[in-house]
């Protein structure tokens with residue numbers, strides 16, 4: 001049955017209040033609830049709702065709490081520390097909280113050392129990589145964040161899911177304009193995008209995914225249990241492998257086929273890097289050189305006469321501006337399911 005997704009819009013303040021109350025009722029601590037809220041709202045502000053990065057995050061988060069994969073309010077502990085590095089054990093706590101704490105630590109360290117890299121083990125889904133990269137940009141630094149994820153992709157040439165979508169966020173600060181944020185999975189698509197196409201009765205590009213038998217297909221029904229295809233063919237597959245070497249293998253977390261496999265021990269690993277431009281040149285000089293580079297990119301001749309050249313994150317920045325004015329869309333199916341969950345858990349449903 002074709003179901004064209006419909007939305008209702010809410011102000012940021014209304015959504016924040018709901019998400020905060022909802023997560024507190026599920027066991028979040030007062031001192032960390034806003035780490036979760038900020039990450040969820042950031043995704044809802046910038047990405048297309050019903051594809052996985054909007055308020056639907058709460059559905060997955062709730063399910064994983066119930067299954068025992070996420071333990072809200074747990075104490076996270078630093079296992080190792082050097083001047084420019086640290087290793088955080090998230091102890092199965094929220095990925096949003098763990099990655100926020102780890103990036104805060106990276107920023108703090110990079111102020112002294114110029115660069116810092118904090119790894120996280122035993123964590124969970126952390127949402128959008130760009131959010132954590134942008135935390136560093138907000139502090140005047142270049143931020144890099146990446147994570148491993150469930151085995152939704154086969155290594156190049158194979159048909160066994162081993163690698164993850166393993167998204168990267170790289171954010172660059174600007175004083176007088178929006179921070180430039182590249183935020184992307186290493187796969188062409190994701191399960192959320194395929195599910196949405198299925199709901200809406202649309203076919204998907206042949207480059208997005210293959211069936212579990214390793215056959216190309218544009219029919220989302222055949223791809224719901226299929227395998228994602230990498231960006232840039234074997235190059236994306238290689239990037240995903242290397243991402244997991246650092247976020248999974250080196251952090252001491254799970255990796256490859258084992259991430260997200262045991263519902264009570266999801267074992268996600270993250271990498272959070274902060275790089276202080278002032279370790280290399282005066283921030284003003286960096287700013288001015290960056291502006292020149294941006295001008296070159298913006299002035300590149302478009303292939304289409306009315307085409308526009310966009311910076312990484314520019315589309316999402318515009319979406320965010322529009323949503324600050326018009327409200328943040330939440331799809332009706334997600335609202336309905338959240339309503340049910342609120343009833344089930346005795347939480348007031350205020351949307």
Ligand SMILES: NC(=O)c1ccc[n+]([C@@H]2O[C@H](COP(=O)([O-])OP(=O)(O)OC[C@H]3O[C@@H](n4cnc5c(N)ncnc54)[C@H](O)[C@@H]3O)[C@@H](O)[C@H]2O)c1
Pocket residue numbers: 047053125126127128129130147148149165166167168169181182183184185186190309310311312313314315316
């Ligand atoms: N935590 C996880 O396990 C997980 C897994 C996959 C994705 N994600 C998140 O999902 C979100 C969506 O990822 P995605 O890969 O679908 O994003 P996407 O493909 O929509 O965009 C990727 C990047 O390309 C840029 N871009 C898009 N169109 C452009 C254009 N015309 N010109 C220039 N730049 C352009 C965007 O600004 C963005 O930085 C991200 O926040 C990502 O971190 C999370």
